[in-house]
Every structure is written in C-alpha cells, then in structure tokens.
Amino acid sequence: MSPRSSAVFLGAVSISAAVAVTAGLGGPAPARAAGANLSAAFAQTSVWTSGYGGGYTVTNRGGTTATGWTVEFDLPAGSAVSSSWSSVRTQAGQHYRFTNAGFNATIPPGGNENFGFNVAGTGLPTGCTVNGLPCDGGSQATTTPATTPATTTPTTPTPPPAGDVVDVSTAAQLQAALANAAPGQAIRLAAGTYRGSFVTTKAGTAAKPITLSGPTNAVLINDGPSGDAPDCPAPTAGWDSGYGLWLASAPYWTLRGFTVQDSKKGIVADDSPHTTIDGVTVHHIDEEAVHFRRSSADSVLKNSTITYTGLVQPGYGEGVYLGSAGSNWGCHGNSGGVDRGDRIQVLDNHIGPFVAAEPIDVKEGTFDGLIRGNTFDGRGISGQNSADSWIDVKGIGYTIEGNTGTFAPPGTFANGYENHNPSTTPSFDNGCGNVWRGNKSDLGGVGAYAVKISSVSQCAADPNVVYASNTVTNARSGLTNIPVTP
Template sequence: MSTLSTGTSGSIGRTLRRAVAALATLALPAAALVGLAAPAHAAPAATATFAKTSDWGTGFQAEWTVKNTGTTTISAWTVEWDFPAATTVGAYWDALLTSSGSHYTAKNREYNGTIAPGASVTFGFVASGDGAPAGCKLDGGPCDGSSADTPPSAPGQPSSTGVTANSIALTWAPATDDKGVKNYDVYRGDSVVGTVTGTAFTDTGLSPDTDYTYKVVARDSAGQTGPASPSATIRTGSGGGTDKPPSAPGAPRATAVTDTSVSLKWPAATDDKGIKNYDVYRGTVKAATVAKLAYTDTGLTPGTDYTYTVVARDTADQTGKASPPLTVRTTGGGQPQPGAGYAKVGYFVQWGIYGRGYTVKSLESTGAAAKLTHINYSFSNIHPTDLTCLNGVTKATTPNPQDPSQGDGAGDSWADYEKGFGAGESVDGVGDTWDQKLAGNFNQLKKLKAKHPDLKINMSIGGWTYSKYFSDVARTDASRQKFVKSCIDMYIKGDLPVTNGRGGPGTAAGIFDGFDIDWEWPGSEGHAGNHVSKDDKANNTLLFAEFRRQLDALSATTGKKYLLTAFTPADPAKIDAGWDITTKDGTPSVFDYMDFANVQGYDFHGSGSDNSWEPNRTGHQGNLYQDAKDPYATKFSVDKTVQTYLDAGVDPKKVVLGLAFYGRGWQQVADGGAHGVWQTANGAAPGQFPEESGTRGYDNLLASVAGLTVYHDEQSVATYGYTGNAGQWWTFDDAWSIGKKTAWLKPKGLGGVMIWEMSGDSGTLMTAVDNGLR
C-alpha cells in the first residue's frame, strides 16, 4: 500500500484488533467457551431428536441425537427442553447437564462439540417418571431445524372508551409479532369473553355499578400466544344512561425548562363521575400517568423540541380527548457549541474486556464516564449476504490483517450481551444472573447510563475491518432502507438476536442514542478486499440521509432526538473521493444529515505489525502543525486536516478533533542528531501485545518501554519518546500536547474532541481533555 492510502486510513491502529479478540477468546475458561456455542441463526442447519431407548414403567433411559444438517462444521451445541414436574433426570453421559426446576439444559463435552456436515452425536440419561420432553430448543432455535418463530408481545393495557350500566367498551395498543398478529383474546377475570381481530371489544350483559377486571392476550399467525397485557379494572355505570368519558384537559404550559427536563402544568378536565388520573404523552409515547395536574419529564436531550399532550381518565377508566399540544425546546444544545458544552467522545472497544482488561466499569473507576459526553461502542459488523446490521454471532476475524475476508460474518455477541459479569466487575456492584436476557457490555452500559443520565451512547458501525460491505448497503434506495431499518431495530429498538439464552425483542432498548458511521473508506482504498465503487461518494450522502430520515421518523413517535455522527478521514484525497462536505446550490452535504463528525487527527505515520506501512522511517502520528523537517511528501498535520473541512464550509462546531490514547513505535532507530525524529528505522517496535507490533496504549507505553525519554516539539506541537541511538522511537499524545490542541481548537469554534480509544489511559489523558475543554 502507498503511504497516502495506508498512513491515513484512520484505523490502522484498529487493523489488528480482531486478532487480539480472537486470541483473548481462546483464553476464556471452559465454562465461557460453552457460552460461545453456535448462535441462534445456526439452528436451521441442525436438528435434535429425542428417543427412549428403554422404558420400565416408573422410569426410562433416553438419548438425544444432534445432527448437523448444514454445510459447515458446528463447533459447539446446546439442547434445552422441559419435562413434566413428575419426571426428573438422574444419571447422564456425553453432555454437561444442568436443570432449573423442570427445565433442562445440555451442553457438549470437550470431545463432542464439533460436528461435521452430515454427522451426528448423541448424549443420554436415565429419568424417573414417564413424561415426554416439550419446548425443545437447539442453540436457541427449534429442534426440528425450522425457523424460530417468536410469540407476540403483550398488548397495551386496555382502557375504556364508553361505559353503560350493562356494558364496557374497551380498546388497547396493539401487540407486535415477527409473523403478524392474528387476533386477541379478551379476558374478564380468568375467562375469555371475546376473540377479536382488531384492538377494540365491547363486553355486554354486565351488572350495574360493578367492577370488572380485563386483560388481553395476542395470538400470532402461527397460533402462538404471548404474555397478557397489564390488567385494568373498570366499573359499570349505575343506570340511567351512558357514562360519558371526560373532557379534554386544558392546554399544558411549561413552568420550568432545563437542558434535560421540562416541567408541565395543565387545567383540569371535567367528568360526571370524577377524574381518576392523567396520561402525559411525549409525541405519541406515554411518558407518565399522574394523579395531579403537573409532571416533570426528565432525561431529555439539550436543545431539542418536545411536544406534549395530556389525556384524562375518569373513575370508570374511560379516557377522553387529548389536550391541545405544547411544543417545548430544552435549553442548551444538541450540538457542541463554541465556548461551552464541548463534545468529549470516547470509543469503547468491544474486545477491550479481554487482554486489555478494560471493562465498562473501568470507565467509571477511572473517572472517564463523568468527563465524557458520548461513548461510541465499537463495532457492529455488516452481514455479508443479508446486508443488514449483524449481531448474534461469536466468530473471530482471521489473524491475517491482509485477508480480504478477514471480517466476513465476524462478531462477538458474547462480549456484547451474553457474558455474565460478577459483582466486582459490574458498574453498580451487582453481578449478572444466569437467566437475565441482557448481560455483557450492553447491560453494563445500561447501568453506566443510569449513573450518568446525560451520557449519550452510539453504536459505531464498520471500522477498519468491518467496512467491506458499506458500498453494497449504500448502493440503492432499497438496500439503504433495509440496512438502516435493521440497525434501528437491533440497536435503538433493542431487538437483539436470541443466542445462548440472551437477547430477544426489546432487550437492548434504551441503551443506544444513535449511530456513528465508520465507513473506511468510501471511494478509496481501505482494508484489503473492501468493496469500492465510483458511486460511493454520492451513495454515502444518501446513506446518511436515510439514517436521518428513519431516525427522525422514530423521534416523531418517541419524542426523543437520535444522534448520527461519523468518523471522517484526515487525507484530503480520501475526503474528496468519498465525502461530499460542501453544500452547493441548496443541495445538502453529508454534514447536513449528521450531528457532528469525529475527524481523524492521528495515524499520520506509523508501522504496522506486518511492516506494510512505513517501516523504514519514523514520523509524528498527530502533530498539530506541519514540521518543517518532515521528509514525507504528504506533509500531514492536524491544522491542515481541519482547515480542509472548514474551507469547504463545514460548520466548525460539527468538527470534533480525534486524539490518540496510544502510541506508534519503530525499532533500531538512528539518532541522527534529532533524537530519532524522521530518522531511518528497521520496522515496528515490540507492541503491547505480540500480534500488535508498533502499537501500545499510553499507560503501557510509559510503563513498559525501558529508558524512554519524552520530548516535546514546540514548533509542530508533537510529543515523542526515544530510548537512545538505534533504540525505540515512539510518537503519541500526552497531557502537554492535549493541552496545546484543546487550546488551539477553542478559538476556531470546533465542537470538541474524540478519543481512540479509552483502554489506553487510566485517567491522566482524560483529565487533560477535561481540563482543556473547560
């Protein structure tokens, strides 16, 4: 690769990260490796069959046969089933068998987890009783190999739209289902009194002045029923005509507004039987039910419009018409503002919990969480054939960073939402339980947001290794719509794939506030094998427009503002090839659709572990100004990069400057009378990890490189370290350079800083960022 295309890839520091994750996975304890069984989506490629091999009336011997009906090898398996309460398992063999009540879970042993295509394995047990298994699941899917069909969700709580002495008219919010809702059973007490296809029912033949309790259960097109709605108790009228619903309340007004809250009051509604309470709606979503004429809505986004209405409910549980709407804008700003409210964005890497030992709790214990405004969780992959957001798989990348298929189908749902964290590793000191639907990093992020309600968390999609299929998903209107919808469904609505008992509809809802698009690079060379098209630049803008359209449509129903950011390159050639950053003749630029961009301010120079980048000469990786002695043709600097965006008319507050919490190093570096700056070298220096030569986190760099003397170049504003003639030479940011850069960006009106990535620092650099942006 050329210096230009590789040295500014923006994520050369990320190139080998998946190999680290793969090796770290191999270090997991045996119990954790069982948790890395084939994901739920592998279920259609395998079956599990039950058979009794001997029966003596009061008990039996039986076996399960797991067969690989697919075309790829299965590396692990889990079979689950239920027995009647009177049937219990005693001795067992060729599996690890556990139970919870009458629910049994069998996982492979170390010698029979691998099943080749067409092959099968068996395990068996002895049981007392004569029951047959029910509800069999293989790796989270049906044991017969058919596609899993999720039961419908619970409908909304029923409410009354009209009451007489002898009837109650009901309505409820619809349930959702992956295959479609067929009908609803309406229960009065424990008895079904009606089955309807719509979301309304009138119960008749009732007694006057009597309480009746109702609930509703949905049934899908496969005949499955879901959980019941919340119950509602409604009283019939006393006779003499219809009990009218309440009037609309008066228009709400705002009594107090802050960056994150709105306090409301409204005039009372009227009703012939009396008012019971009020439902307060933010957009179309019910924010609260209160008995008084006031409510304070919290956890809002600064500088954002919210529309409120209020609906009254009477003592017969009838609801009336909505009040007139009120639109209120929170104070502050959703965008970073010059002079105040700077963005401090930190990338948290999924694989940091392995060899780096950096967990979500580390963000709290180092004090970083209280200083950050945004966390970008890295990374979600793109499904290589479905062209949708990908999760629910635990598959490492291949170890060769030049493998064009290195990231195909890779992911780590184990780290994302399966791994259980003990009390000592947990943000709130409470350990995960085996049966909770959400664990892993996602659950810890949820706990972190509970401690820091103003903290925003984005799901970052792509990165160096996972950008291969961006060109494909951005190619057509249909592919863009499909991709964006899949990402919103998975991460904003929280519909995670079910795998190893974790995940399911809505399990990750409320964690992510938006997306960070990390396409490296549209229209340009990136990772080996990336798909690139001449149309990438235009399609990149259209992809951002589609994200903005669908996120705003969701905002209209939830009342919440969703974020959209991007990681953008330092190299002017890459900007020109893939990023339309200028608004011309009323035609929007890509920046018109995003909240801000995290602009690459590092990786100007470096040498990777395969020595394919710049192995023979040192160079600053994040100098603020051009160094007059720089021998490279590219002459990179932070100042030059940022000015490229500003000269194109990009709003300065949408430019967030990238900082490196890691260093890049060379070995066998000559002194040259310049402490190794711009001098000859012989490849990458030993790294923090064997497979990451040339890279070390900031803390590790200072602690592990013996004899390192730190120097500060005042002219170019660059920090570097040298161990002496023919020794190691490292380039990195420290508190000094961060202080210089934050002081530089303030008068330019830039939006703040971004950090790649948080595991390199135990507090020193984050404190420098926080102090520099006060």
C-alpha cells in the first residue's frame, strides 16, 4: 500500500503584503482585477519518508474575474521544492514564487485553479501570500452591494445526468455522470480541476460505447486513498482507492483528451475490455500511470503522454502495465485463474522522462499485443525492482515495432528491451514468440543491448525474433545477444 495519505488541509499563513512584494523574485505581484478576492489553500497530496507532494488551490471569492495570480511562501532550511507543475516557479533562497501558467491564469468568480509541487524534506510552507496579500484572503478589500430583503427559494434535488450528451464542470457532477452513465452517452468535461474519487461500473456496448472527454486542462486528481481496503481491489463503500480514474467491470469506454495527475494510480481498467484511451496526459503519479488489469483485453492506449510516475514506490511506477504478475492472479485472474489482458495495443504514445519503472511492462499470461510507434525517454528509470529497460516483455506473441527509445542520465539502464520467462500455474510459454522490428535505440553509452533475450532454450518451440530492421547507437554490446533475422 502506498503511503499516500488523504489530503491534509493545512490552511494558509499570513504575512504582510510589504514583505511578500519585496521578496526579490522578479518584481511586484500582478495587479488584481477590481473586485477579485483571491485565497490560496495548501494541502499535502502524498507523504513519504524523505518528502511529500502538495499544492495550492487558488480560489476567487470575489465578484469579478481574476486575470492572473502569484502565490509565494517560505520553506524552512533543509526542505526544498524539487519539481513543480501547472505554474512558473522562481526561487530566492528559501522563498518560492509561483505564477500562473498560460492555461490557468483566469479564475472566474467562485472558480479555482491549482498548481502542485514535490518537496525534498518535511518542512511545510509558511508565510503564504497570493498576489501580495495573505492567502486566507481576509485582508482583501471587497465591495458590498446594497442589500435587499432576502427571499428563500425552495431547493429541488438535482436529477441524475441524462441525454446523449452530459456536460459537467464540477467533481460532484462528474461523479454523478460516471455513476449514471448509459450506453451511447458522451460525458464532456469543462476545463478545470476535478478533485475526488472517480469510478464507474457502467458498461457501454460495441454499438454504443460511452465517451468521457475533455481538454488537457480538465484535470482529475484523487487525494486518496482512504478507508479500509478490501482484500482485492473492488469498488467498496467507505473505501477510496486513490486511483485517478477507475473503470471497474465497465467495458466499451473511450477516454479522450483530459489529464490525470496527483493520484495513487493514474487510470485503471479492471475487467473492462474494449477500453480506448486516446490523447490523455498522465503525470505525477505515486505508482503506475495506466493499468489494463483483470483481463481488460482488446483495449487501446494511443496518442497519450505519460511522465513522472513512481513518486512514492519507484519500483512500481510503470508507465503502462499490461495484465498482472502471476503472483497477483489470485485477485486479478478472472479468466480461468489468469489475467488475460490479450490483444492490447499501445500506439504512438510519448512515455517518459521520469517514469521510474519500465515505460511498458508486459506481464505473463497475456497474448498477441501490439506496441508500435511509441517514443521512450528513459531519463529517471530507477533500477528498483529490476526496472532498467524501456519494455520488459513476459507476455507471448507481442509485436514491438517502429518505436524510438533514448536513454540519458539520471537513471539506471541495462538494455533497451528485455524479455523474461516466469513460470506460472496454469503454465504458458511466457516471454516467447515476440517480434522486434524497425525499432530505433540510443542506449546513451550505458545500455548493453537494444534487445536482450534472457533465454533461448525456454522458447525453442516459439522463439523470439529480432529483425535486422532494428537499429542501435551508443550501445556497450550491440543490437542483440541472439542471431539477427534478415
């Protein structure tokens, strides 16, 4: 279990506007739009032994749109921001200044935007200001309109989403849409941050798949996990898995365009075959970014970007995870005791840098997948739990073609592509019958082979094949350790 905790709200601490504005980080804070009343609230999103992940939510409590924001704070000696996102960061000593990125500068009345960061060390922010005033918003001037006698309007329950198109703009609306999704529906995310537990058990059909789509700046965040977990992961009352988005027994979904970040796992498909994930962004994840699990066969991941995984458990921070290790079939082996994530396609994605485990891990007992046209940036591969290659293939009959991989420090790197042959019950020729063709590999002077075949004898009846169309540069040993097929 990841040490990620539920979000710990720590509030905001005031310092004088004069101190913040003269902190020496590039001039005064941007002017506030008249009537905008900004506050900024800090929360930790994950905690580990030597640091934590956290962020601020900037909220406009006024009546006029804010057109820019700057949040500043101090960290105690011995703690430092090591990475950040959704903002522009500058630093002077222990004082940090974060200004909005282009996509999250504008905050309408009642709206909010957020940014996040990782800290090496355990010290928490102090002296927070937003646009030069205390982050609690208490000192900001507001204009009080003339009052009129209050009237009470009866409230009516909000009906569940219905219709062919369901537009959502809040976390509660998204949760309701996922809970009540129907075949053929298109759920559309507005730009913004959606913070909570997002899970669906509703199935589409081949003729009427369900679509969840949104722009890149529609961001799903799960600050969990929380509650008592069941023995095997399954949607359970009172338990938050911490997954950014979870499809559970929900086949025929298409996920398109949005972002998942700051979660225990990114996107998990359990017993959800025919899932299509297209053009999503997944980053800053405690463990793996995308996991096709419990026989989520005939699925596709394409045109997507994955970075910064394994923030808490580096050896379990895969970019893409196909199937389950045989040791986990007791939970996830729902097809004759096996997790049969067969015929999954991973196409034209950009995976890395700072994916701590393998960019793609192909597990035993899975068959006939296609991994094509991807770009692997190996910077940051951790080497933990044998994570030292772009792809580790334990499945059977995979085609790996037209991919481009590079490695450069930092990181631990043994070979570009590897196969292994774990034994399982029931028995399969794991790690056999795979084909590599047309892949380009730059091993950075560190890796030995572009394709390292671990055992030839175990696959005598169904050999692995490495074609001469593969190329390698900066290898310590060469293209492959087996004879090349013309």
